[in-house]
Amino acid sequence: MATTTESRLAGLKQKIDSREALIGIVGMGYVGLPLALLFSGERFRVTGFDIEAGKVETLNAGGSYIVRILPSEIQEAQKAGFRATADYSEIARMDAVIICVPTPLNEHHEPDLSYVIKTVQSIAPWIHEGQLIVLESTTYPGTTEEIVVPLLEAGNAPGLLVSRSLDEPGVHVAFSPEREDPGNETVARHDIPKVIGGCGPAATELASAMYGAIFGRVVPVSSPSVAEMTKLLENIYRCVNIALVNELKQLTMRMGIDIHEVIDAARTKPFGFQAFYPGPGLGGHCIPIDPFYLSWKAKQFDFRTRFIELAGAVNTDMPYFVIEQIGGALNEQRKSIKGSKVLVLGVAYKRDIDDLRESPSLTIIELLREKGAEVAYNDPFFAKVGRGRHYDLNMTNTPLDNLSQYDAVVIVTDHSAYDYKAIVEQSQLVVDTRNATKGIDSPKIVRC
Numbered sequence: 001m002a003t004t005t006e007s008r009l010a011g012l013k014q015k016i017d018s019r020e021a022l023i024g025i026v027g028m029g030y031v032g033l034p035l036a037l038l039f040s041g042e043r044f045r046v047t048g049f050d051i052e053a054g055k056v057e058t059l060n061a062g063g064s065y066i067v068r069i070l071p072s073e074i075q076e077a078q079k080a081g082f083r084a085t086a087d088y089s090e091i092a093r094m095d096a097v098i099i100c101v102p103t104p105l106n107e108h109h110e111p112d113l114s115y116v117i118k119t120v121q122s123i124a125p126w127i128h129e130g131q132l133i134v135l136e137s138t139t140y141p142g143t144t145e146e147i148v149v150p151l152l153e154a155g156n157a158p159g160l161l162v163s164r165s166l167d168e169p170g171v172h173v174a175f176s177p178e179r180e181d182p183g184n185e186t187v188a189r190h191d192i193p194k195v196i197g198g199c200g201p202a203a204t205e206l207a208s209a210m211y212g213a214i215f216g217r218v219v220p221v222s223s224p225s226v227a228e229m230t231k232l233l234e235n236i237y238r239c240v241n242i243a244l245v246n247e248l249k250q251l252t253m254r255m256g257i258d259i260h261e262v263i264d265a266a267r268t269k270p271f272g273f274q275a276f277y278p279g280p281g282l283g284g285h286c287i288p289i290d291p292f293y294l295s296w297k298a299k300q301f302d303f304r305t306r307f308i309e310l311a312g313a314v315n316t317d318m319p320y321f322v323i324e325q326i327g328g329a330l331n332e333q334r335k336s337i338k339g340s341k342v343l344v345l346g347v348a349y350k351r352d353i354d355d356l357r358e359s360p361s362l363t364i365i366e367l368l369r370e371k372g373a374e375v376a377y378n379d380p381f382f383a384k385v386g387r388g389r390h391y392d393l394n395m396t397n398t399p400l401d402n403l404s405q406y407d408a409v410v411i412v413t414d415h416s417a418y419d420y421k422a423i424v425e426q427s428q429l430v431v432d433t434r435n436a437t438k439g440i441d442s443p444k445i446v447r448c
């Protein structure tokens, strides 16, 4: 039996080596689409699955809907066999399937696994013996074993089971977290080591072979839960450290000390310190959300994750702190927020990206409006901002001219396309939440 399984494993590994393995990626978003391009770049034939018909059409027409991915990159991938589909029956043709669908929080701030559950239910009827299924969506430890495996086994008519050992036939299942940092050009995606935890040694071996073809280093761990927890540790580490500098910034402002100067000095220490920077609040799909996947799971073990809760509270308060600072800055000019014209610079959650999920700008705009300000925004990445899960702004991008008409210009996202010197020169008042005006000396600037 062992020989049969070993030869089956060798068969798929050989297909990976020869690039004959067909790779299916479910979820053509910020994670799935770049991953598809990485595999295509290594001459794999990739099929992208998505439930959004518009995305499937755009990709098949050689277009892109993510700013940093050029249509030419999609067209190049098409030459290697890349195509998109909404038809799950095509899962049956795939040798490996990677799931990259959203894992948000619901309105009670609890994990919303509905996308993962729907995806697994949709692929289950089409999976086959020897196939590799990998979940990449960030989630709490236990998801792969407690949710994915039972749904795959239950939804598969011939009664295919998940393989647990080298001498056991079945479908191979693993978890491997995505570690991308959008907009970070310092590390090539290929150089970010890939952590892999399989439900059994065969799954880990196969997933390592597959990811080893596109990543410089794979890091196998003993179980999916270890891999799931690794991703959460990384994001919780960021969340807690950002909260720490956000709190210290508020203290140092009262003390008349520039926190950025302090961080720049501290980071000269060659060991034991990593720089994190304060800002207007957390944004993005990961840092504001993922830690709460663990706090939720911890309750099952009668455990309170106090660091996560405290960091969450400090970071969530930051947009309110920014509003106080805007109010204070206007007050110095004998003005109030009510009735003031305010221009918010940047709605993306961080510099130079076209993603506004959970962006603090959205909260800041809403709070300013609630307080009676007339708010406009500028962001080179967003022609308009309509409605999302947590906001309904219905605004269009305002050109960056006639800045003197605004009572305050608030820098929330420090896009590198902005000419900060010119912005300060032309504005009456600049509230800078990102230290974007570093080095510019002007009484018009309020840094917070």
Ligand SMILES: NC(=O)c1ccc[n+]([C@@H]2O[C@H](COP(=O)([O-])OP(=O)(O)OC[C@H]3O[C@@H](n4cnc5c(N)ncnc54)[C@H](O)[C@@H]3O)[C@@H](O)[C@H]2O)c1
Residues within 6 Å of the ligand: 026, 027, 028, 029, 030, 031, 032, 049, 050, 051, 052, 055, 100, 101, 102, 103, 115, 118, 119, 122, 136, 137, 138, 139, 178, 179, 180, 181, 182, 285, 286
């Ligand atoms: N964006 C990041 O920088 C980042 C980084 C690391 C990890 N992650 C994690 O990766 C996962 C995906 O995030 P993302 O940013 O790519 O999300 P996204 O919203 O950009 O993309 C998800 C895609 O999945 C599609 N989808 C949803 N349900 C589907 C289904 N049932 N079948 C097929 N397609 C479906 C959506 O239409 C969308 O195109 C999340 O768990 C996230 O936490 C994201």
